[in-house]
Amino acid sequence: MKTKQTIAIVGATGKMGAALAKSLAKSSYRLLLMGTDEVKLQSLYEQVQKIHKEVDADWILCPIDASWEADIIVLAVPYTAEKELARKIKAVSTGKIVISISNPITPDFQGSLLSEHDSAAEELQALLPHSKVVKAFNTTFAANFGQPIFSGQRADCFLAGNDEEALKQTQALVQEVGFKPVIAGNLATRRTLENMQILLMQLGIKNHYNWRAGWKILHD
Incomplete structure (x- = not known):
């Protein structure tokens, strides 16, 4: 029998963290929701339970404890918070998958x-x-996250990493969330992916996409 993996979402009460948690409510993973606001965490936990009453989930206030328990650690925090978190979880994240979702964009989106x-x-x-x-x-x-399909096309989610097995496991996670995973390559492609989203943010502001937009590779 396959062992259930635990995913710690560090920063679970933020927009991205909460969206990811809700999308994984019916997944095959155990969810560990981590945040610094106990009231918001309890509220999110209740929302996840409403989506799927049998969800295997818990919440926790300490990023170190959350990362120690997890198989996969998602840092659902802004770029400016990653360095401090990395120092805190370094000793308990050895050998584990750590997913970075951040984009280092300036406050003016320029x-x-x-x-x-x-x-x-x-x-x-x-x-x-x-x-x-x-x-x-x-x-x-x-x-x-709640609606990854645009005009009948499932939005792509791009991945980059240096470890092949970590990419495969993240690919499976992306599929459970509802996006189409596209492995772009190793971390050398990381800058391109970060710039892609900075561009999409800029286009969204200019063209009033209302934060509903995504990337899609079209091919024969």
Whole structure:
């Protein structure tokens, strides 16, 4: 019998974290919802239970304890919070998959906070050298999780990572959420993926997409 994996969503009460948690309510994973606001966590837990009363989920206030229990750790936090979290969970994330969903965008949405040769994912991998960092969900908006289909087309979710098995496991997770996974390559492609979403944010603001937009590769 296949062992159920535990996914810790660190930052579960944020828009992306909550959207991911709700999308996984009926999944084959055990969910561990982590946040710093107990009232918001309890509310999210109740919402997840309403989606699926048999959901295997719990909530927790400590990112270290959450990461220690998890097989897969999703850092559903802004780029500016990743470094501090990485230092906290480094000792308990050895050998585990750590998913970075962040985009290092400036407050005015005009560009990246990083130089053209750097990326949030590679910074995170350097901070967690013994973890398997995967870039995923950064090319999607929170509003897309509940409805990932646009005009009959399922939105793509791009992945990047250096560990093949970690990519396969993340690919399965993406499928359970409802997106079509596209493995873009190793972390060398990370900057492209982060810039893709920065561009989509800029286009969304300009063209009033109301945070409902996604990427799709069309091919024969």
